[in-house]
Amino acid sequence: MNKRFLIVGVLILIFSGIFIFENFKKPEPAETIKTPPVNESVAQASLEYKISIIDNSTGGDITNNTVLMDRINQTPLITELIETSKNGTPMITIGDGSRPRVMIVAGVHGGELPPQIAATKLVNTLNGKKINGTIYIIPFAIPRDTATSTRIHNKTDPNRVANIPGTPVNKIIRTSKNKNVTLLVDCHSTRPHDIPGKNCIIYDPKNPKSLKLALYINNKTKSPVIKVGNYSGVLTTVCNRNNITSVVGEVLSPHGKLQPKSDHLAYQYMIYFLDYAGVYTNDNKKP
Numbered sequence: 001m002n003k004r005f006l007i008v009g010v011l012i013l014i015f016s017g018i019f020i021f022e023n024f025k026k027p028e029p030a031e032t033i034k035t036p037p038v039n040e041s042v043a044q045a046s047l048e049y050k051i052s053i054i055d056n057s058t059g060g061d062i063t064n065n066t067v068l069m070d071r072i073n074q075t076p077l078i079t080e081l082i083e084t085s086k087n088g089t090p091m092i093t094i095g096d097g098s099r100p101r102v103m104i105v106a107g108v109h110g111g112e113l114p115p116q117i118a119a120t121k122l123v124n125t126l127n128g129k130k131i132n133g134t135i136y137i138i139p140f141a142i143p144r145d146t147a148t149s150t151r152i153h154n155k156t157d158p159n160r161v162a163n164i165p166g167t168p169v170n171k172i173i174r175t176s177k178n179k180n181v182t183l184l185v186d187c188h189s190t191r192p193h194d195i196p197g198k199n200c201i202i203y204d205p206k207n208p209k210s211l212k213l214a215l216y217i218n219n220k221t222k223s224p225v226i227k228v229g230n231y232s233g234v235l236t237t238v239c240n241r242n243n244i245t246s247v248v249g250e251v252l253s254p255h256g257k258l259q260p261k262s263d264h265l266a267y268q269y270m271i272y273f274l275d276y277a278g279v280y281t282n283d284n285k286k287p
């Protein structure tokens with residue numbers, strides 16, 4: 001009898017031990033992407049492209065940003081993207097879903113205008129063109145911030161919390177994982193005398209393929225390559241550690257303004273990125 005009580009007692013101890021261990025064991029590294037797919041609602045669709053919203057918490061009217069609007073060629077497609085942005089982060093898919101699948105991101109910092117202008121130019125260039133694979137373009141990652149030309153979202157730098165589920169940049173990464181994207185470029189602009197404060201391609205030293213991609217764009221554009229800072233919440237860092245090879249393309253331009261030709265350099269980063277991926281090549285890369 002006593003023996004039976006002893007066995008039951010030991011079993012209870014073991015199971016409560018497992019329970020406590022399961023509940024108090026260290027959380028998984030925040031960079032691991034295991035979350036369910038983002039609810040993606042299709043806003044517009046046609047034969048050549050599809051526009052969807054990947055985050056409905058970020059909407060804003062970017063037509064309020066007159067500096068940006070003055071430099072955008074407002075084709076019907078861009079107007080459609082701008083309209084969609086009022087309801088959240090727009091993503092345009094160009095191509096038939098085949099591989100390779102690559103992603104171009106702009107506007108993680110809403111006040112950084114050259115990459116967002118470049119992304120709209122790229123959309124106009126690619127529309128109706130023959131694509132070898134699939135290109136996902138997010139021209140305005142956080143439209144609400146683009147509308148007011150701000151770099152700060154919910155009192156934080158959005159590119160320092162990409163590893164935290166639910167943040168706008170985390171949703172971009174989840175979308176790219178869900179689409180089986182293998183290459184990604186995230187385009188920014190940097191103020192003079194800030195960090196990095198110059199045109200450059202930023203790679204992750206922990207992913208040799210990231211350096212390879214950076215060197216390819218460097219070879220074509222002469223923008224130097226530099227290592228990414230040691231932050232766990234940077235979009236490209238999270239990507240590089242989740243099998244999406246990626247780099248940041250930085251162009252020099254004051255926030256909320258447009259340094260002459262900076263939008264063109266950002267455009268070249270995007271074009272050479274696509275060239276590297278073998279998805280799209282055109283002969284018209286030079287000014």
Ligand SMILES: [Zn+2]
Pocket residue numbers: 108109112188189
């Ligand atoms: Zn930035």
